Amino acid sequence: MLGDRQQLSYIAAQAADARLNLELETEGMTLNIGPQHPATHGTLRIIARLDGEQVVWAEPACGYMHRGYEKLAEVRTFPQVTTLVNRIDWLGSFANEVPFILAAEKLMGVEAPTRAQYIRTILFELSRIANVSLFLGDLGVQLGAITPVFLAFRDREYVLNLIESATGGRFHPNFDRIGGLKDDLPAGWIDETRAVMKKLRNFCDQIEDLLFGNEIFQSRTRGIGVIPRDVALQYGLSGANLRASGVDWDLRRDQSLPMMWNKADWKVWTHPDGDSFARCWIRLQETRESTKIVDQLLGSIPAGPVMAKVPKIIKVPEGEAWVSTENPLGEMGYYVVSRGDLGPFRVKIRSASFNNISITPWLLRGVYVPDIVTILASLYFILGDIDR
Amino acid sequence: MSPLLAEIPYWGESLLRVLGGLVAVLLPAGTIVYVFLFKMMSFMQSRLGPMEAGPYGSMQLFAEVGKWLQKEDIVPERADARIFKMAPIIVLLSTFLLVVVVPFGPDALFTDLETGIFYALAVSSVSVLGILIAGWSSANKYSLLGGLRAAGQLIAYELPMVLAVMGVVIQAGTMNLQKIVVAQNSGSMFGIDAVGHPYLISQFVGFVIFMIAIQAELTQAPFDMPIAESELVSGYMTEYSGFRFLIFFIGEFATAGVFAMIASVLFLGGWGVPFSWFGWTSIDEVDNWMNFAGPLIMFTKMMLIVFIIMWIRFSYPRLREDQLQRFAWKGLIPVALANIMVTSILKVVF
Numbered sequence: 001m002l003g004d005r006q007q008l009s010y011i012a013a014q015a016a017d018a019r020l021n022l023e024l025e026t027e028g029m030t031l032n033i034g035p036q037h038p039a040t041h042g043t044l045r046i047i048a049r050l051d052g053e054q055v056v057w058a059e060p061a062c063g064y065m066h067r068g069y070e071k072l073a074e075v076r077t078f079p080q081v082t083t084l085v086n087r088i089d090w091l092g093s094f095a096n097e098v099p100f101i102l103a104a105e106k107l108m109g110v111e112a113p114t115r116a117q118y119i120r121t122i123l124f125e126l127s128r129i130a131n132v133s134l135f136l137g138d139l140g141v142q143l144g145a146i147t148p149v150f151l152a153f154r155d156r157e158y159v160l161n162l163i164e165s166a167t168g169g170r171f172h173p174n175f176d177r178i179g180g181l182k183d184d185l186p187a188g189w190i191d192e193t194r195a196v197m198k199k200l201r202n203f204c205d206q207i208e209d210l211l212f213g214n215e216i217f218q219s220r221t222r223g224i225g226v227i228p229r230d231v232a233l234q235y236g237l238s239g240a241n242l243r244a245s246g247v248d249w250d251l252r253r254d255q256s257l258p259m260m261w262n263k264a265d266w267k268v269w270t271h272p273d274g275d276s277f278a279r280c281w282i283r284l285q286e287t288r289e290s291t292k293i294v295d296q297l298l299g300s301i302p303a304g305p306v307m308a309k310v311p312k313i314i315k316v317p318e319g320e321a322w323v324s325t326e327n328p329l330g331e332m333g334y335y336v337v338s339r340g341d342l343g344p345f346r347v348k349i350r351s352a353s354f355n356n357i358s359i360t361p362w363l364l365r366g367v368y369v370p371d372i373v374t375i376l377a378s379l380y381f382i383l384g385d386i387d388r
Numbered sequence: 389m390s391p392l393l394a395e396i397p398y399w400g401e402s403l404l405r406v407l408g409g410l411v412a413v414l415l416p417a418g419t420i421v422y423v424f425l426f427k428m429m430s431f432m433q434s435r436l437g438p439m440e441a442g443p444y445g446s447m448q449l450f451a452e453v454g455k456w457l458q459k460e461d462i463v464p465e466r467a468d469a470r471i472f473k474m475a476p477i478i479v480l481l482s483t484f485l486l487v488v489v490v491p492f493g494p495d496a497l498f499t500d501l502e503t504g505i506f507y508a509l510a511v512s513s514v515s516v517l518g519i520l521i522a523g524w525s526s527a528n529k530y531s532l533l534g535g536l537r538a539a540g541q542l543i544a545y546e547l548p549m550v551l552a553v554m555g556v557v558i559q560a561g562t563m564n565l566q567k568i569v570v571a572q573n574s575g576s577m578f579g580i581d582a583v584g585h586p587y588l589i590s591q592f593v594g595f596v597i598f599m600i601a602i603q604a605e606l607t608q609a610p611f612d613m614p615i616a617e618s619e620l621v622s623g624y625m626t627e628y629s630g631f632r633f634l635i636f637f638i639g640e641f642a643t644a645g646v647f648a649m650i651a652s653v654l655f656l657g658g659w660g661v662p663f664s665w666f667g668w669t670s671i672d673e674v675d676n677w678m679n680f681a682g683p684l685i686m687f688t689k690m691m692l693i694v695f696i697i698m699w700i701r702f703s704y705p706r707l708r709e710d711q712l713q714r715f716a717w718k719g720l721i722p723v724a725l726a727n728i729m730v731t732s733i734l735k736v737v738f
Contacts, residue, residue: 031529031530143705143706144616144704144705145706146433150433150434151433151434154434210703216610216704216705216706217705219707219708219711220705220708220711369533369619370613370708370709371708372619
């Protein structure tokens with residue numbers, strides 16, 4: 001079913017087609033971008049009606065990679081669910097675990113020890129860096145520059161190595177436990193992380209020189225895909241996409257969670273333009289801020305245990321809890337309903353990408369085919385995060 | 389004409405020249421350009437590039453050719469099969485025809501056309517036909533978009549290219565590529581003949597425009613919308629597989645090499661060294677060893693230009709189609725016209 005607004009836009013598109021047919025005797029072309037297409041790193045399908053190279057009407061069709069995580073979570077115990085949610089946004093997987101664990105902890109009334117909270121926050125930011133640095137490289141590929149992605153893969157590898165040495169998993173750490181963390185940090189990890197953060201800041205500078213300072217990049221992204229502030233709010237955008245439209249909103253700062261973001265001194269960037277350039281630029285700045293957060297938190301990790309006292313067999317008391325955090329892609333939240341069993345009765349996942357791409361029918365109307373790619377790249381979605 | 393070829397009938401001579409062109413120029417040029425570029429590109433992107441095929445990956449091209457030849461030659465069901473199969477050959481043909489007029493030494497040349505550069509520019513546009521019919525006959529929407537983009541782009545950039553060459557032609561007073569080479573090497577700048585008179589210096593604007601135009605003619609980034617792998621999958625090449633794709637693929641690199649040769653003939657003095665170094669004054673006095681050294685010198689210059697082309701390709705993002713057209717019509721063409729005016733005025737004055 002199409003929504004009202006989309007229905008109207010579709011009718012308008014049809015009418016425009018009919019008028020064109022009368023005038024020029026041309027007909028529009030329906031172009032399926034996806035499900036397998038290099039621009040939609042995953043299996044998103046964009047149905048676009050084209051007039052020449054101009055998009056008259058476009059709609060995303062998702063669900064090609066639906067894996068049913070909400071349902072699967074119902075037949076698993078609480079500690080087992082983290083393996084599932086790891087795979088939602090596969091580029092920043094540790095960040096997916098955190099809100100779920102926080103929701104479970106909230107229901108149980110336990111809180112992780114301070115050291116665990118510090119390490120959680122650091123790993124959370126590391127997964128953000130791993131995620132967004134790949135975005136910065138991929139952005140170049142989408143726009144036709146092939147070098148940035150290799151730089152991104154090179155420097156992301158350092159971060160993944162860090163995550164691996166701390167948690168044992170490169171992509172899917174599954175490190176978070178209800179009441180704390182599985183293990184403490186390995187020896188020497190802190191110094192290594194400091195060095196890597198320096199490299200990552202260097203990488204940000206490189207990307208800024210190579211891509212953001214390039215006239216062609218600017219002419220391809222500035223003024224393209226502009227989302228005004230009110231539209232961004234209406235469509236429920238979150239994360240960098242929302243901040244690029246001038247909304248000063250960051251859950252890391254605005255929410256009080258048992259995490260350590262407020263212990264570091266960092267800045268929430270916003271941009272007034274709301275165009276593709278703004279979205280990319282915000283992400284670049286956020287990567288820098290993340291390295292700052294990690295650097296500061298590394299210096300002040302207190303000693304102590306990383307696991308609170310929790311029973312061996314975890315039964316979560318009856319109740320409902322909603323926890324959302326500012327994930328690499330935007331706001332990610334879990335609504336967990338428990339009936340006092342070993343596993344959740346119901347889990348509703350609010351993932352950022354699903355809402356972020358819901359704006360595409362509005363945003364893609366009237367743009368040219370090359371700009372579809374730019375806009376989709378700048379919205380930055382991950383298919384696992386859309387389809388769950 | 390050399391005495392060796394005097395006894396052979398005309399058709400035999402033409403055939404030999406074509407085969408010679410293939411074997412002597414295109415194959416080594418393609419191979420070396422390919423390996424050089426892959427290594428160069430890899431080092432720019434902090435990786436090693438091909439390492440397995442042959443020592444240091446030098447046989448990579450042969451490995452790839454072997455791979456592509458083994459693949460099935462697929463023709464889409466709804467494609468116009470005959471034209472579909474013809475398209476890559478047309479593209480390659482234009483590259484071959486282009487190489488025919490390039491001089492590699494005082495006597496090492498295939499044809500000495502009086503209107504050499506005119507001919508080169510004319511046959512270089514034949515490839516548009518191949519690309520356009522490849523896009524049209526594939527019965528694929530992406531191919532169609534890519535083919536149409538290519539046609540628009542190649543025609544738009546043909547003009548600045550011709551206009552940029554005009555400056556050189558005016559300055560040399562001839563369209564013969566051999567004579568353009570001689571004019572550069574035997575010339576002098578303000579009475580100093582130590583480096584001859586490469587038109588790179590006096591026609592710098594023309595050189596820059598020519599380089600931009602060949603970047604677009606070769607559909608390399610930032611002008612690679614016809615292929616645009618992130619938008620159009622692979623543009624007009626989307627439906628090609630097996631050796632037909634190989635022809636497109638090798639054609640791309642070979643054409644880059646050939647255009648670079650033409651650029652080095654026009655602006656860098658081609659095969660020659662400044663004649664004053666050895667006391668020559670005209671082409672007749674040039675020693676015979678230049679027939680061996682010439683191709684090597686030419687090759688070095690070609691590599692230099694290919695390096696610049698690829699350097700830009702690997703570091704720039706892609707323009708949009710309308711921005712590209714605007715750049716050609718509003719930017720390059722007026723500048724090229726002004727360049728011609730200034731050149732002709734200076735030519736009359738000096």
